Amino acid sequence: MEILAGSLSAGLLIGMVFALVALGLTIIFGVMDIVNFAHGEFLMLGMYTALLTAQATGVDPLLTIPFAGLVGFLLGVICYLGFVKYLIRGPMVAQLLGTFGLMLVLRNLALFLFGSEDRTIHEGLLVGQSFDLGMGIILPATKLAAAFLSVISFTAVWLLINRTRIGKALMATALNAQGARYMGIPTERMNAFAWGIGGATVTMAGALLVNFWSVTPYVGLLFTMIAFAIVALGGFGSIPGAFFAGLIVGLITELPGIWDFIAEMTGFDWMASVPMTSFKYTWVYLAYFLIMLIRPRGLFGWKH
């Protein structure tokens, strides 16, 4: 029972951060139908930004989120205006490979600048502390704070898109770019804005993640795939979908714990001998594949 409760709580907490990781991808995809392979690399840069700012200035890593968001916003806008704008005129294969090139550049730039060693945050207000709620639910303070701040950021972005003028213009561009242009919406600027928001949310997620996840230049690909799975599950372009799918994917990554629980309950020895932790992320990929086959537009999807 304790294993199960522990796994479920850990899965939900990490799921909230995953949701924020995927938010940017779903916005960008919803607005302009482009899949960004460099998404995980944005996250990696967010992690480095938070880590290095915290180390340089001595503030708590959790307080670097606004700065990381700003860096991400600029990064997104620069990527759009300097590169993606030209890319979207080409066929789909060029878009996929172009963002793959962007991913290579960002990843190796990080390798060049920061080196390949694992880096973790060792000090901070919350590092090392945890709340024991009993029943095997141990909530590390950093994860709890990250999940909480993730929900706040998520809500802020949701409000920005659904309750403000600029958000409405963004939705109009997503639904019908040509129609939006006739209505006087600067769609080009809206695209850049979508990339900015996408970049900002994912770097903020990185700033949260770095509190309990070590960062290397190669960390990105895993999160790109996780984000793809979340976006597919939630429905490409759907914001609430990304949130709930993030929670589900968070639970999927905790499947090994749930598996152990079942093995313990049923007493099947063969179950305990399966190396489930090696397949931690395999289930995410498999889930993506199955979701695409059963329900291609995802749980909340409106665009496909």
Next chain:
Amino acid sequence: METLKNALDFSDFPRLDLTLAAAVAIFLMVFPFFPHSSFAMSTLIQFLMFSLYGMGWNTIGGYGGQVDLGKAQYLGIGAYTTAVMLLRWDTPFWISMPIGVMLSVTWSFIIGYPLFKLKGHYFAIATIATSLVLKDLFEVWDLVGGSRGIEILAGKYQTPDFLHLIFKGDDTYYYVILLFFFTGILFMNAFRKSRLGFQLRSIKDNEDIARSLGINVHWAKIKTYAIATAFVSAVGSFHACYVKNIEPEDTMSLDISILIALMAMLGGAGSLWGPIIGAAVLVPLKSYLKEWLGAQAGMVGIDLILYGAIIMIISAAEPRGIWGMVDKARRRKRS
């Protein structure tokens, strides 16, 4: 018979192309007789291997327009089949390679059937997902050595061993893969004029119209996917014998899948020469960048930054590839 005639018939190309192609073919055939560095030799072998992968990808990705980013899984299946069979049962390459191809094609049918219900981005990402699932599986599977992989010890065999494809120098490997290469070109030449080739091009242009003409779109895609798979798997088997040390990370990673697609796109997807041109540009570029810049202290990653930047520029500026540029220039000249 008709197929063979088609395969040998290159008459629909302009004379300039054929002259150039013949010159390149002769150069490739006599290259080992000239003094060369071993680095140049291995780069050339890499070039031949990647142009074969690219040709395979070109059937489904170029002619069919289905962006497949999971080709590395078949490279892995081919390479592992050959390596495991060689180590366990001492099976000759010429038997294990067709078995590897059969396994790959079977697997491609199993996942191809559901995969091709998807379109566009969804298809592309799903191919990545299947490839990563298989890679994860291979990393924990003891029979294939887990994440440490398999090593073929060449010392056990009396070189040159044509049966098991174990040689001492690179020269013999070069001629083996060159043979594959020419066979591949002939096959592709027949393919592009075959019924399936025409069906695919019409699917790429407009799937609904293709269906209305009575083409079984789903089945045509699956068949072509199997052809592409066979190419990659066969060369994967060769890869196992040539490299002799295979791990999931360097045979089945996403980078390889993307590189394969990139070669074909860079050269010009959907043309006979495209993947070859792409490989001829990209493979030497990558290995020489690594040779010049990758090894220098304090310059880690610079080669891949440049490489990535080149990919970005090409895909933004000329998404139809080098062959697309040539085509455009020719059309302008004619009009």
